[in-house]
Amino acid sequence: MTVNNTTIDKAKVATEGIMQIPTWWTCPPGYEELQAKAHEIGKNELLPRAAISDQESRYPRESLTKIAEAGFGAATLPAELGGVGRGLTGFAVLAESFAQYCASATMCWVMHTAATQLMYVAGNEEQHKRFIPDVLKGKVGALAFSEPATGSHFWNVVSTAPRSGNGYLLNADKSFVTSAGEADWYIVATTYPESTNDDKLMFLVTDNNQDGITQYPYNAMGLRGNSSGPMKFRDVYVPAENRLGTEGGMxxxxxxxxxxxxxxxxxxxxxxxxxxxxxxxxxxxxxxxxxxxxxxxxxxxxxxxxxxxxxxxxxxxxxxxxxxxxxxxxxxxxxxxxxxxxxxxxxxxxxxxxxxxxxxxxxxxxxxxxxxxxxxxxxxxxxxxxxxxxxxxxxxxxxxxxxxxxxxxxxx
Ligand SMILES: Cc1cc2nc3c(=O)[nH]c(=O)nc-3n(C[C@H](O)[C@H](O)[C@H](O)COP(=O)(O)OP(=O)(O)OC[C@H]3O[C@@H](n4cnc5c(N)ncnc54)[C@H](O)[C@@H]3O)c2cc1C
Missing domain, CATH: 1.20.140.10 (Butyryl-CoA Dehydrogenase, subunit A, domain 3)
Structure with a gap:
């Protein structure tokens, strides 16, 4: 008997006295079908690509596309926007199951899902229309928060984005960004001109291909497919329409x-x-x-x-x-x-x-x-x-x- 991903032979359980682990112990009640589907994707789509992604530090793009094709590109969004509609419990079930097969793809998907949810909650309807349909087709979002200056205090960014025309001129050094150089868009956490310690953050969305954005290689002990390398944003113009929410309050x-x-x-x-x-x-x-x-x-x-x-x-x-x-x-x-x-x-x-x-x-x-x-x-x-x-x-x-x-x- 293997926990959580193997069909249990009920006849054997009855005749040979092998203990059966109750489903509710490994899966929250009501999420069994979702968990089974996640294991199917894990076995058929993530696992076959996991070793090569690790050995060659290859970004798990195909695995992420397969996850999106299965309907999990914007998993935490409401069902009417293409989400799974099973809340954070559904999200946890998917992530725990996927990670048993390919940790790199799962981590990129978790960051992407968090970025998409942030876009949904902090963004406006026009931004939803611009980004979410592509996300459902497999486009990837990422979170550029941590900075070398403040390390693991990723909420205490020191980067700046002074106002410029109808937008901002972003200058930021980021120390680790999962999906760096691979994501289609990034939510970059930075400060705004009147930032205070208590109200510091502004969120700007950039494209991967904008001038002034450079990503650097990621070579690490594990999660080697993640492309979690540093990024630099130098005088990157971000129009105000790409700011999530207000300047402060983030x-x-x-x-x-x-x-x-x-x-x-x-x-x-x-x-x-x-x-x-x-x-x-x-x-x-x-x-x-x-x-x-x-x-x-x-x-x-x-x-x-x-x-x-x-x-x-x-x-x-x-x-x-x-x-x-x-x-x-x-x-x-x-x-x-x-x-x-x-x-x-x-x-x-x-x-x-x-x-x-x-x-x-x-x-x-x-x-x-x-x-x-x-x-x-x-x-x-x-x-x-x-x-x-x-x-x-x-x-x-x-x-x-x-x-x-x-x-x-x-x-x-
Ligand atoms: C694989 C991977 C993927 C990542 N992906 C992303 C991403 O997508 N987006 C993103 O923004 N960031 C990402 N990060 C960055 C991550 O969230 C942390 O910011 C980073 O790992 C911290 O590393 P550091 O070298 O800056 O640590 P440091 O801040 O230099 O910490 C060094 C040590 O000091 C300890 N320490 C630091 N501050 C304190 C304190 N106040 N009290 C006690 N101990 C303290 C730490 O616990 C640690 O042991 C990623 C990191 C990794 C490893």
């Missing part, structure tokens, strides 16, 4: 749209990567048989205990993931601002990014030297390691959680 959307979606989506990624690694380890442990003992690797109790510990750890993150996602959907239905739900989201991201390190290490250990060879299990470990260093980093989140616990303001 910190609100950062806390109420972007952070919740991005942290939920990435946490789903780390959980999915952990499950993918464990599935690979279980498969290998069952197949590898030692001729001298006549036992499979899975036949050793110590190995079974390690598998059990890893699965319990993953399920702790998965339980948090779906409890958080359902809580957020409930908050949206009740009209509660999502910034009031940040505490559980911070915990979720920190936990998922911690456990993926632990579980992928366990999966590699259980897989022995085979796990260490370039290939599936070590790839999960490399991919998953990004979670804790991606902003807000686990150090920052633990600080915010800790401050909240002792009743002091979390944000400096």
């Amino acid at each position: 910190n609100f959307h950062n806390d109420n749209t972007l952070d919740p979606l991005f942290l939920l989506g990435t946490a789903a990624c780390w959980t999915g990567i952990a499950q993918g690694a464990l599935n690979a380890a279980i498969d290998g442990a069952k197949k590898k048989v030692h001729a001298d003992t006549g036992k499979s690797v899975a036949g050793y109790q110590v190995i079974r205990h390690e598998l059990a510990k890893a699965q319990i750890t993953i399920d702790s993150a998965r339980s948090m993931l779906y409890r958080t996602a359902e809580g957020l959907d409930q908050a949206i239905a009740n009209g509660t601002p999502l910034e009031e739900c940040l505490f559980p989201i911070w915990q979720l991201k920190t936990h998922a990014a911690d456990i993926v390190i632990q579980v992928t290490n366990q999966a590699l250990q259980v897989s022995g030297g085979r796990g260490y060879l370039t290939g599936q299990v070590e790839k999960f470990l490399r991919d998953g390691r990004a979670g804790a260093v991606m902003g807000p980093t686990n150090e920052i989140l633990r600080e915010w959680i800790g401050k909240s616990l002792i009743d002091v303001p979390w944000f400096e």
Whole structure:
């Protein structure tokens, strides 16, 4: 029995006494069909391209197109605009499932989905008409926030965009942009002339091919297909019609749209990567048989205990993931601002990014030297390691959680 993506042989369960894992334990009730579809896409479209994307640092464009063709190009939007209409829980189910097959494609899709949602919430109708139809056909959006000057404090940008004619002249250095040079459009977080510490952000949308935009190579330990390299914007003219919302007031959307979606989506990624690694380890442990003992690797109790510990750890993150996602959907239905739900989201991201390190290490250990060879299990470990260093980093989140616990303001 493999958790979350293998059909369980019910006859075997009955005759051989094999425990069946209840569906509700791995999938929020009502989302089974969506989860099954996501696994089908993962197996048929993402997995076959994952190794080559990793080995050659190749951007997973075809995988992203296939995801869009399956109807998930603007997943979190309302159904009448081409979205799935299954809220943030549906988004989490998709991301967790996709990540079991190709972490790079999933991370690009999560960033793209967060960018599209930000465009929908902060943008106007004209912008929706201009961007969303193409997104449904597979065009990709990206988020250019983090800057070298302020690192993981990605909300504290120092770049500038003075007014110029009927628009702005954007000058920004960005340290990491997932889909850099590959996305069709970018939401660039910058300041506006009257920015203050409390109201700093302005969001400008640029095309990939505008003069003055340069992207630099990304060569990293994992998520190697992501193209998450630096970008420079030099005197890039952005017309006012490409500003999302007003000049100020965008910190609100950062806390109420972007952070919740991005942290939920990435946490789903780390959980999915952990499950993918464990599935690979279980498969290998069952197949590898030692001729001298006549036992499979899975036949050793110590190995079974390690598998059990890893699965319990993953399920702790998965339980948090779906409890958080359902809580957020409930908050949206009740009209509660999502910034009031940040505490559980911070915990979720920190936990998922911690456990993926632990579980992928366990999966590699259980897989022995085979796990260490370039290939599936070590790839999960490399991919998953990004979670804790991606902003807000686990150090920052633990600080915010800790401050909240002792009743002091979390944000400096
Ligand atoms: C694969 C990948 C994809 C990414 N994609 C994007 C993207 O699409 N868009 C985007 O805008 N950004 C993206 N980022 C950037 C990411 O969100 C972080 O901003 C970045 O990883 C931080 O790295 P840094 O070197 O600037 O860290 P630094 O800020 O230099 O941090 C170094 C260390 O100091 C710690 N630290 C920093 N500040 C504090 C503090 N206040 N308290 C305690 N400890 C602290 C950190 O936790 C870390 O351990 C991506 C990063 C990666 C790795």
